[in-house]
Amino acid sequence: MLISKQWLNSFVQTDLSTQKIAEKLTALGLEVESIQSAAPALDKIVVGSVVALEPHPDADKLRVASVDVGEKTPLQIVCGAPNVAVGGVYPVAVVGAVMPQGLKIKKTKLRGVESSGMLCSASELGLAEKSTGLMALPTELTVGEPVEKALDLVDEIIEIGLTPNRGDCFSMLGVARDLAASLNVNVDLANAMAITSENAATIASGSDSGSGSESESESESESESESDKHSPQVKLEAIDACPQYIAQTISGINNRASCPMWLLERLRRAGVRSVSPVVDVVNYVMLELGAPMHAFDAQKIDGDIVVRWAKPAESLALLDGKTIDLAKDMLVIADSQQPIALAGIMGGANSEVSADTTTIVLESAWFAPSAIAGRARRLGLHTDASKRFERGVDYSMQAQAIARAGQLIVQICGGQLHQQTIALDKANLPSRPTITLRQKQVDQLLGTKFPKRLIVEILRALGMTVSETDKGCYEVVPPSYRFDLSITPDLIEELARVWGYDNIPVAPIHFTESGEASKPQSLSMSRGDIHSTLVNLGYSEAISYSFVDSALADLLSDTNGSMALRNPISQEMGVMRTSLLPSLVKLVAYNKNRQQNELRLYEFGSGYCRNDDGTITQTRKLAGVATGLMHPMQWGYQQRTVDFFDCKGDIETILMQCGVPLDALTFAPATQSWLHPGQSAHIIYRDEVIGFIGALHPSVQKKLEISARVFAFEIDVDAITDKPVPVAKPLSKYPEIRRDISVLVAQRCATAHLLAAIKSVSQDLVTNVCLFDVYIGRNIPKNTKSMAIAIYLQDQKQTLTDSQADAIIQEVTNKLSTEFNATLRG
Structure with a gap:
């Protein structure tokens, strides 16, 4: 949103500098992104009037103008502009002026005729991107006056980056309300309108000639003046989407009239190009009051106006030249024969106002945000109207806006205001909560x-x-x-x-001492700690959309919990992701195709799942992928690629950093079909599956055209943070005993289960269990493996004797023999 300081000051009387206003707006949450001058420096460029015009003696396309610039004698200037005319008033760059593009004006000869200056177009002055001729100025301006002063160009433009929730600030009035509240002054709306209209009071309250009848019927409006054939009737067939519609007919207008300079300048400073007087006024009132409107050529409307949903097989040619097929969930403005506008988004070419239009119908309506949201994006359209209606427009502003626009159009184009037609269903207007x-x-x-x-x-x-x-x-x-x-x-x-947030005093956090033991707190997985840990492990953070390709989501999931989007941004972003893995795997494929073979990426984000009862669960997740070489290439050690145990170690490092004790963490074979069955595992913490780790299944990698092995992991952050922090225990002051055993078990025996069984024996005394060797080969039975395990014993109250340690080891071997058919090696 571009805000002219001059225009803003007409609403809010303040002596604050532009910089101070910008600081105020930013503090209010209306972030100022930039401040720029409204126009380039135009030194030595003045208002000039052409008093005589002669053909150039040696060039058919050039003419010699005598231009009065307020000096004793007129200047002789050679000009080739097609619109130069005697009596015309234009900007004149006199000798010594430097144009915005850097051109210095000098006295020179053009085809043998002396020229002492230059008549200027708007583009040459930096006031427009393109120009077809000289910039025509109002004839009432004072000849010789600097153009900067004459056009009031000494102004600054404040660019505001608005958040989606502040749709009310897509207007000068909306921004002025916030600024006035912070300065403890009133918004002077009458003053703001009086600057541009002699009838400010009438415009603010609505004019008698434009007042109309009101119908609260759900079906059709009725006019008090049925004999007024200029005013079409309005029928609301979609009252939930459009409960209020005002139509204002204006006849006898001249749409070729010149718009006043103040209006054109305000549009330019707001970043809106001039189209025609009617369209310019409609855009101006939208910027001023925040109420989008539309104008139809009344001669092109067949019968009455109907607000309805589109019918099957209907299409509409839009003002931008595009023809669209209308869907049944698209709201349209129609006449008795066909749609004439896409409601709240763009008008139709079949009812377009042209330079020859003499009678128009102004539309001022309130469209529900839910009826507009998503439709423009689906059609590849982004209009000023849709941007405002999607966020919510003031539903009490329609009458004031159409009265304002009607008065300005009559002021500029002439014409007569006819009876308004007001269709209103109050029951479907929004209600504000208490x-x-x-x-x-x-x-x-x-x-x-x-x-x-x-x-x-x-x-x-x-x-x-x-x-x-x-x-x-x-x-x-x-x-x-x-x-x-x-x-x-x-x-x-x-x-x-x-x-003002600055007025909130800074105070230290107040702590009180207590002799009571503190309640167990939950584990913490802060984004900052995770980021630091993973970056130190060589990972880079990825931030991706929560929308993924449905085919990719199905490929990397065994459930059908993903939710299809009604209005996806694209085909490749059709469903909400249940896992972060599809996003990361897509990034791996993208980077591999660009010769980036060593990758370690992670993402901290949300997964979304639809439950059996129709509710939606949003879960915080941490996911990562790794592929390529384990270490950067160098001569000091032999290279190898990332493997399962590297990723497993990364997970253990992350969880340990978050306070998860490794002895409460186990890994068990995974069941996901898209993971390699021999190189994947569930991550289990306190008997609950909190994630998975593993290599992608070869068939999945083939479909994704990824040749190098890719390892991935994902952790359910919420499942961890719901767990209490482990209670700290004092270190024992008595000696620790280590006993090593070597057992033969079946090759399919899971290490995690074996170690858990050992830990369950005399839990107070078995402090740690560590697997330090696995052997498969000669001298042991077929289909078995030898596992060497260190068992650490320690008592909190006394020194353990050898006999006590032997008894515990005997109990361990008995348990392993019973549960795993394990035999002790000699």
């Missing part, structure tokens, strides 16, 4: 004693209705233009941002 706000909640959330007098003052300054129902308790109703306010914390945020 929100309860307590002083105690404000103080608690902001961490300070908030001034009581400011609560009512700030909220009312922001347009809210506030009533105190009890001491320190308020009932608050947000205004019709604030769709982002629905709960108590929203109001507290409004108080904080208008009061």
Whole structure:
């Protein structure tokens, strides 16, 4: 959103500098991205009037103009512009002027005729991208006056980056409301309109000639003046999507009239190009009040106006030349024969206003955001109207906006305002919630004693209705233009941002000592700690969309819990991901195709799953992929590729960093069909599966055209953080005993199960179990393996004797023999 400081000052009277205003807006949450001059420096460029015009004696396309610039004698200037005329007023760059493009104006000869200056186009002055001729200025300007002063070009443009929730600030009025509240002044809307219209009071309240009848029927509006054949009737067939529609007919206009310079300049400074007087006024009122409108050529409307959903097989040629096939969920404005506009997005070419149009029908309507959202994106359209309607437009502004536009059009183009037709279904207009706000909640959330007098003052300054129902308790109703306010914390945020976050005092966290043991806290997996750990392990962070290709999601999942999007951005982003792995695997394939073979990527994000009862679960996940060489290439050691145990070690490092004790972590064979059956495992913490690790199945890699082995892991962060932090135990002051055993077991025996069985024997005394050797080969029976295990014993209360240690080892061997048919090697 581009904000002219001059225009903003007409709404809010302030002496603040542009920089101070920018700081205020940023503090209010309207982030200022840049500040630029409204126009280049135009020194020595003045207003000039052509008093005489003669043909060039030696060039058919050139003419010699005598131009009055307020000096004793007119300047002689050779000009080739087709629109130069006697009596015309244009910008004149006199000798010594330096044009925005760097050209210095000198006295010179053109085809033998002396020229002492240059008549300028808007593009040559940096006021337009393209020009077809000289920039025509209003004839009432003072000859010789600097153009900067004459056109009031000394202005600055503040560019604001708006967040999606602040649709109300896509207008000068919306930004002015916030600024006025922070400065504790009123918005002067009458003054802002008076600058551009002698009828400001009439425009602000609606004119008598434009007033119309109102129908609260769900089906059709009725006009008090049925004899007024200029006013079409309006029928609302989709009242849930459009409960309010106002049509204003204006006849006898001249759409070839020249728009006043102040209006064109305000449009230019807002980044909007001029099209025609009618379209320019409609755009201007949208920028001013935030209410998008549309204008139809009345002669091209057949019968009455109908607001309805599109019918099967209907199509519409749009103003941009594109013809679209309409879907049944698209809201259209139609006449008795066909659609004439895509509601809230773009008009149709079949009802377009042209330079020859003499009668128009202005549309000012309220369209529900749900009826507009997604349709423009689906059609590849992005219009100023759709951007506003998708976020929510003030549903009380339509009458004021159409009155404002009607008066300006009559002022510029002439014509007559006819009876308005108003179709209204109040029951389907949005209702604003009543929100309860307590002083105690404000103080608690902001961490300070908030001034009581400011609560009512700030909220009312922001347009809210506030009533105190009890001491320190308020009932608050947000205004019709604030769709982002629905709960108590929203109001507290409004108080904080208008009061100023800098006014909230910094206070240290207050701790109290207690002799009681603290309650067990949950484990923490902070994004910062995880990032630091993984970066140190050689991983790079990836940030990807939550939408993935449905085919890829199915390939890397054994469940059908993914949710299809109604309006996907593209075919490759059709479903919400249940896992982060499809996003990372896609990145691996992308990088491999670009000769990036050594990759370690991770992502911390969310997975989304639809449950059997139709509810949706969002789960935080941490996923990673690794492929290629284990270490950067160098001569000091023999190279090898990343393997299963490298990734397993990375997982153990991450979890240990987050407080997970490794003795509570086990790995068991995985069952996912898309993982390699011999190189994959479930990650188990305290008897709950919290993730998986493994190599991608060869068939999956073949489909993805990835030749090098890829290892992947994913951890359910929420499953870990729900677990309590392990209780710390004091270290024993008595000696530790190590006993090694070597047992023969079947090759299919899982190490994790074997070690868990050993730990379960005399848990208070077996402090650690470690596998330090595995042997398969000669001198042991076929289909068996020898496992060498170190068992550490320690008592918290006394020194263990050899006989006590022998008894524990005997118990261990008996358990292994019973559960795993293990035999002790000699």
